[in-house]
Amino acid sequence: MSGLRVREREMLELGMSLPALASRATAIASLPPLGLLTLAALTPEGWETTLHECEGGVGALAHRLALDRPDLVAISALTPSINDAYVLADALRAEGIRVVIGGLHATAMPHEVAEHADAAVIGDGEPVWPDLLGDAAADRLRPLYQAPRPFDLCSAPVPRFDLVDGRPRPRYTIQTARGCPLACDFCGASRLLGPFREKPVELIEQELSALTGAHGARTIELADDHTFVGRRDPLPLLAAFERAGVRWFTEADWRIGERPALLDRLAASGCVQVLIGVETLVPRHAGMGAKAAPLSRVMDAVAAIQDRGVAVIGCFVVGGDGEDFESLHALGEFLVEAPFADLQLTLETPFPGTGLRVRLGREGRLLRDRGWEACTLFDVAFRPDRMSVEQLESGFRNLVRMVFAHGPSGRRAKLRRRIWGRREEVL
Numbered sequence: 198m199s200g201l202r203v204r205e206r207e208m209l210e211l212g213m214s215l216p217a218l219a220s221r222a223t224a225i226a227s228l229p230p231l232g233l234l235t236l237a238a239l240t241p242e243g244w245e246t247t248l249h250e251c252e253g254g255v256g257a258l259a260h261r262l263a264l265d266r267p268d269l270v271a272i273s274a275l276t277p278s279i280n281d282a283y284v285l286a287d288a289l290r291a292e293g294i295r296v297v298i299g300g301l302h303a304t305a306m307p308h309e310v311a312e313h314a315d316a317a318v319i320g321d322g323e324p325v326w327p328d329l330l331g332d333a334a335a336d337r338l339r340p341l342y343q344a345p346r347p348f349d350l351c352s353a354p355v356p357r358f359d360l361v362d363g364r365p366r367p368r369y370t371i372q373t374a375r376g377c378p379l380a381c382d383f384c385g386a387s388r389l390l391g392p393f394r395e396k397p398v399e400l401i402e403q404e405l406s407a408l409t410g411a412h413g414a415r416t417i418e419l420a421d422d423h424t425f426v427g428r429r430d431p432l433p434l435l436a437a438f439e440r441a442g443v444r445w446f447t448e449a450d451w452r453i454g455e456r457p458a459l460l461d462r463l464a465a466s467g468c469v470q471v472l473i474g475v476e477t478l479v480p481r482h483a484g485m486g487a488k489a490a491p492l493s494r495v496m497d498a499v500a501a502i503q504d505r506g507v508a509v510i511g512c513f514v515v516g517g518d519g520e521d522f523e524s525l526h527a528l529g530e531f532l533v534e535a536p537f538a539d540l541q542l543t544l545e546t547p548f549p550g551t552g553l554r555v556r557l558g559r560e561g562r563l564l565r566d567r568g569w570e571a572c573t574l575f576d577v578a579f580r581p582d583r584m585s586v587e588q589l590e591s592g593f594r595n596l597v598r599m600v601f602a603h604g605p606s607g608r609r610a611k612l613r614r615r616i617w618g619r620r621e622e623v624l
């Protein structure tokens with residue numbers, strides 16, 4: 198169960214009317230589900246595994262599965278889609294089909310999830326999956342499974358990409374690292390995914406070869422939370438991508454713009470774009486660590502990356518404490534002119550398991566009546582400190598309209614062409 202979701206009608210209509218947002222939503226929805234494909238690769242002989250994506254709605258999927266009558270259904274869902282996962286799980290269990298649910302939401306809210314599943318998996322699924330299947334075979338599933346230690350990415354299998362149906366995918370996904378050593382208070386990656394770990398380059402190369410061989414993949418989106426933040430030398434990783442001959446993009450932070458050796462090989466490795474969390478014009482979020490720096494230094498780093506033929510998507514989180522109408526307007530004015538090749542704007546969202554949710558809960562500012570469906574990144578799910586909820590909603594919509602209007606979007610498209618045109622010179 199993947200893809201972007203939006204609860205508020207006006208925001209949904211606006212998003213669908215803006216080509217940049219609509220195409221990103223389509224791309225995300227068509228990414229193969231890496232977590233499930235990885236578990237499939239760890240499934241012992243004797244089990245037959247199939248992959249079902251939630252197309253055509255939960256009811257249709259429940260109906261198809263009820264006809265197939267599998268021994269066990271594993272569901273992966275994030276917070277905005279968790280209620281759909283519960284509807285599916287409840288329907289399957291009513292048919293006598295056992296269900297296990299894992300992922301970030303299950304990790305943060307295992308007891309809630311366990312009410313809708315025969316088993317909930319807390320944290321990494323890989324270490325517990327063979328035991329869980331053994332318990333399912335012996336009909337003794339436990340409500341909660343949690344590995345005693347984080348999964349070692351040195352043991353990561355090549356995901357079962359062969360289970361993905363034959364419809365064309367604009368891009369495939371692989372993971373080179375899991376978690377993040379920073380601790381931005383709005384982000385679950387640093388807390389829920391366990392310690393930051395990197396996958397050995399030889400294993401990454403095997404995955405790339407599986408994707409480019411049988412599947413003909415040419416574009417890869419890394420499922421990393423924060424690439425290049427670890428201590429390892431990035432050059433062998435970049436060389437592996439270069440040998441695979443793919444175009445790829447990922448999420449990193451602006452400090453890669455201050456690493457000339459990395460920048461020298463980034464475009465040559467096939468990297469076309471990096472998403473960089475600038476987050477705010479003035480630091481509003483706790484835990485950003487070294488990412489929180491003067492804007493001029495961040496923008497110099499962005500310019501250095503783009504000078505090397507790699508486009509930067511500037512990512513901003515809107516609505517944190519201290520934000521008001523004036524600061525929203527100032528952000529809009531900055532972004533309309535800012536030299537980012539593209540932009541991503543999301544609302545600050547109190548996802549379960551984050552420091553932000555704990556703090557807002559303590560302060561009585563969570564809009565609990567809006568439910569998990571409001572945790573979409575595009576809906577307001579808490580009471581801001583300097584505006585009403587309605588003011589933040591309309592202020593965010595205005596900001597999105599302003600930044601993604603025809604003029605600024607066209608200017609960024611031209612900038613992207615210029616940046617990518619530079620690649621020949623820098624290679």
Ligand code: SF4
Pocket residue numbers: 376377378379380381384385386387422423450474485488
């Ligand atoms: S740097 Fe990125 S991945 Fe790391 S905690 Fe912050 S937002 Fe999350």
